[in-house]
Amino acid sequence: MFSSAGRFFEKDRKMALFIMIIAHVQLILGFGLYFMKNYHLNWSDIGSLSSYLRFFTMEHLMGMLLAIALITIGYGKVKRGDSDAAKFKAVKVFFGLALTIILVSIPWPFREGFEALGWF
Numbered sequence: 001m002f003s004s005a006g007r008f009f010e011k012d013r014k015m016a017l018f019i020m021i022i023a024h025v026q027l028i029l030g031f032g033l034y035f036m037k038n039y040h041l042n043w044s045d046i047g048s049l050s051s052y053l054r055f056f057t058m059e060h061l062m063g064m065l066l067a068i069a070l071i072t073i074g075y076g077k078v079k080r081g082d083s084d085a086a087k088f089k090a091v092k093v094f095f096g097l098a099l100t101i102i103l104v105s106i107p108w109p110f111r112e113g114f115e116a117l118g119w120f
Contacts, residue, residue, distance in 0.1 A: 063105030
């Protein structure tokens with residue numbers, strides 16, 4: 001994906017921009033689903049929610065927002081980076097953390113409470 005020859009080329013910057021744009025499009029689609037599915041419940045009732053609803057009202061939402069914020073910050077550091085090494089470091093740190101948070105925030109079928117969803 002990103003070249004590792006030591007130089008941060010224009011195609012590397014464009015790839016980081018593409019990743020940020022895709023993340024923001026996914027955020028808009030996710031907000032559309034969030035408000036259509038009525039997951040936005042009264043926050044004072046969080047303690048009485050099932051683990052399934054709590055996951056989507058809090059854990060998934062906050063995890064994805066944090067990941068998109070990290071991607072945006074990472075792209076900003078890439079755009080304003082002084083050296084190629086600093087740009088590669090920003091991509092590794094911020095995009096890597098974002099990917100980890102995204103993978104943790106997905107309702108995988110092997111997670112407790114999501115077995116019935118299946119893979120497809």
